[in-house]
Amino acid sequence: DCDVGTFSNSHGGNYNVAVLSFSLCTGHEGPVWQVAWAHPMYGNILASCSYDKKVIIWKEESGTWGKMYEYTGHDSSVNSVCWGPYDFGLILACGSSDGVISLVTCSGDQQWDVKKISNAHTVRTFGCNAVSWPSGQKPNSIKRFVSEGCDNLVKRWKEEDGQWKEDQKLEAHSDWVRDVGWAPSIGLPTSTIASCSQDGRVFIWTCDDPSGNTWTAKLLHKFNDVVWHVSWSITGNILAVSGGDNKVTLWKESADGQWACISDVNKGFGLM
Incomplete structure (x- = not known):
């Protein structure tokens, strides 16, 4: 319906009763694909992206949601938005079908700066x-993020001298990559990325190299249908996978480095 709704939950002193209030944010003119919360240290800030080529950043003040900023710099559907770690500042990455990734940063006093990565993913294959x-990044660490697209590629990007540059291509999928998730590090020396694809496969990419240059791909599982989404737990040790088979599965790595399914939620019914 082109709108963004937010729910708040208050107990009102009765912890057995949840009181839900609903707020409607109206501004998009097409289907809304994704929403993302900024870190709470910046207040209640929410970003949304849509088929209408727009990104809208919303802020709640005195219980009312309103537009904080509207970004219209893309030429096609904006498919994904993701806020950077809080210590990088209020920075939002936006991936679009036009093949461009935009980095939208609040520079203070509600002023926003935009940097674009042109041709991040091939536009003829419908982009990013x-x-x-x-x-969980260390203070003063290099800004990095990961993207994926319809060119079958996962790409890592880093900021260098104020500009965003491609750091590495990760190649393993044989069809459109549908989602990617960089696991929280929680102080561990290993970096881990999960990717899923139209080819039905989920890969776990790991890197023990401090320079971040050497990544190893391990096949988590080959599903019988497209895999739409991957999502890490807050501790980074459990991965949720959802796909065209109408299932959500949870995966965990064992002590010997093997990944195993620990839960299978089939059409709303949990199976262990």
Whole structure:
């Protein structure tokens, strides 16, 4: 319906009763594909992206949601938005079917700066589907994020001298990559990225190299249908996978480095 709705939950002193209030944010003129919350240290800020080529950043003040900023710099559907780690500042990555990734940064006093990565993913194959940042970064670390697209590629990007540059291509999929997720590091020396694809496969990419140049791909599982989404737990040790088979599966790595399915939610019914 082109709108963004937010729900708030208050107990009102009765912890057995949840009181839901609903707020409607109206501004898009097409289907809304994704929403993303900024870190709470910046207040209640929400970003949304749509088929209408727009990104809208919303902010709640005194219980009312309103537009904080509207970005209209893309020429096609904006498919994904993701906020960077809080210590990078208020920065939002936006991936579009026009093949461009935009980095939208609040420079203070509600002024926004935009940097674009042109031809990030091939536009003739419908561009970029998803973007993801790592969390739990060390102070003063290099800004990096990951993207994927209909060119079958996962790409890592880094900021260097104020400009965004391609850091590495990760190649393993044989069809459109549908989603990508960079796992929270929680202080571990290993970086981990999950990607899923139209080819039915989910790969786990790991890197123990401090320079971040050497990544190894391990096939998590070959599903019988397209895999739409991957999502990490807050601790980064459990991966949720959803796909065209109408299932959500949860995966965890064992002590010997093997990944195993620990839960299978089939059409709303949990199976262990």
